[in-house]
Amino acid sequence: MTEQRPIAVLGGGSFGTAVANLLAENGHAVRQWMRDPEQAEAIRVHRENPRYLKGIKIHPAVEPVTDLLATLTDCELCFVALPSSALRSVLAPHAERLAGKMLVSLTKGIEAQTFKLMSEILEDIAPQARIGVLSGPNLAREVAEHALTATVVASEDEALCERVQAVLHGRTFRVYASGDRFGVELGGALKNVYAIIAGMAVALGMGENTKSMLITRALAEMTRFAVNQGANPMTFLGLAGVGDLIVTCSSPKSRNYQVGFALGQGLSLDDAVTRLGEVAEGVNTLKVLKAKAQEVGVYMPLVAGLHAILFEGRTLNQVIELLMRAEPKTDVDFISTSGFN
Numbered sequence: 001m002t003e004q005r006p007i008a009v010l011g012g013g014s015f016g017t018a019v020a021n022l023l024a025e026n027g028h029a030v031r032q033w034m035r036d037p038e039q040a041e042a043i044r045v046h047r048e049n050p051r052y053l054k055g056i057k058i059h060p061a062v063e064p065v066t067d068l069l070a071t072l073t074d075c076e077l078c079f080v081a082l083p084s085s086a087l088r089s090v091l092a093p094h095a096e097r098l099a100g101k102m103l104v105s106l107t108k109g110i111e112a113q114t115f116k117l118m119s120e121i122l123e124d125i126a127p128q129a130r131i132g133v134l135s136g137p138n139l140a141r142e143v144a145e146h147a148l149t150a151t152v153v154a155s156e157d158e159a160l161c162e163r164v165q166a167v168l169h170g171r172t173f174r175v176y177a178s179g180d181r182f183g184v185e186l187g188g189a190l191k192n193v194y195a196i197i198a199g200m201a202v203a204l205g206m207g208e209n210t211k212s213m214l215i216t217r218a219l220a221e222m223t224r225f226a227v228n229q230g231a232n233p234m235t236f237l238g239l240a241g242v243g244d245l246i247v248t249c250s251s252p253k254s255r256n257y258q259v260g261f262a263l264g265q266g267l268s269l270d271d272a273v274t275r276l277g278e279v280a281e282g283v284n285t286l287k288v289l290k291a292k293a294q295e296v297g298v299y300m301p302l303v304a305g306l307h308a309i310l311f312e313g314r315t316l317n318q319v320i321e322l323l324m325r326a327e328p329k330t331d332v333d334f335i336s337t338s339g340f341n
């Protein structure tokens with residue numbers, strides 16, 4: 001079914017561009033809002049977004065626009081692909097335009113002062129809107145290059161999930177539905193932290209056993225935290241949990257992994273982030289997650305270890321020593337008394 005009204009994508013970065021193209025390829029008119037008029041003009045003329053997605057042709061049905069009010073007025077379904085640091089400030093001034101709209105967050109981050117996820121911010125701003133999230137193992141470049149990909153749309157609003165599936169599902173992109181918005185969104189935000197650690201491990205030449213240990217213990221840690229926060233642990237076995245964790249921790253295409261890799265090569269955090277020149281949400285998530293885990297008393301040794309290296313002046317060797325010598329734990333938290341009966 002082709003939408004009668006254009007679909008909005010907010011954000012001129014790599015993921016916004018990749019999703020805008022998918023929607024256009026499925027026959028929909030797309031308004032891609034971005035703040036920078038020069039970028040919009042360049043895309044309009046050259047049909048490419050060279051800063052964020054070089055070499056990918058932008059579909060003719062994607063119209064780059066800079067008038068946010070007009071975009072929100074004209075569109076009923078709106079995908080939000082803004083950095084987490086910008087989402088509230090961009091949308092709050094237009095709250096009255098959002099009532100009744102379908103707002104789907106693609107952003108994988110946590111707000112610093114409030115510890116809110118992006119869809120919770122959307123709810124704050126627009127309590128009358130219909131809200132969902134899209135999350136999964138979705139490296140923007142691979143999506144744009146039509147690598148076979150799957151994702152999850154999550155919302156309590158089943159009709160919204162169905163609509164998102166209808167507009168995005170395509171030859172190379174499968175959209176699964178979930179009712180666990182909180183779990184799906186939390187998975188997407190948390191995995192970024194572990195991708196930094198994974199990138200670092202690779203730069204330091206650590207072996208395959210180490211990488212596997214990191215990913216698996218990361219999943220244990222994420223799930224432990226999520227359960228403490230009220231999420232369903234089973235969600236973490238899906239695409240938006242372990243799926244996204246695997247891709248982000250194993251791909252040099254991930255920006256969070258790239259930051260970790262640069263740190264492992266000896267760059268400072270500032271230099272690593274500057275060299276990247278794109279959003280790496282894991283850096284901010286690490287700060288807020290470390291504080292929250294401490295506040296609620298959840299054991300997250302990988303998060304604490306990375307935080308100690310980046311913000312508390314510990315060396316990597318000190319942290320590795322601490323992690324490896326910590327008291328042995330049980331493998332899987334949720335099996336009663338470690339499965340020994």
Ligand SMILES: NC(=O)C1=CN([C@@H]2O[C@H](COP(=O)(O)OP(=O)(O)OC[C@H]3O[C@@H](n4cnc5c(N)ncnc54)[C@H](O)[C@@H]3O)[C@@H](O)[C@H]2O)C=CC1
Nearest residue numbers: 012013014015016035081082086107108138139140278279
């Ligand atoms: N790139 C990817 O592979 C994926 C990214 N995401 C998530 O999507 C979100 C956006 O990431 P990307 O598109 O990758 O970012 P990006 O780094 O490619 O681009 C960021 C975009 O946000 C714009 N921006 C920054 N501050 C802004 C502000 N105050 N107002 C308006 N626009 C502003 C920039 O101009 C740029 O167009 C992030 O939360 C990320 O975790 C989710 C899945 C995949």
Ligand SMILES: O=C(CO)COP(=O)(O)O
Nearest residue numbers: 136137138139254255256
């Ligand atoms: O979320 C992503 C893949 O699913 C993209 O990860 P990065 O933000 O680390 O590039």
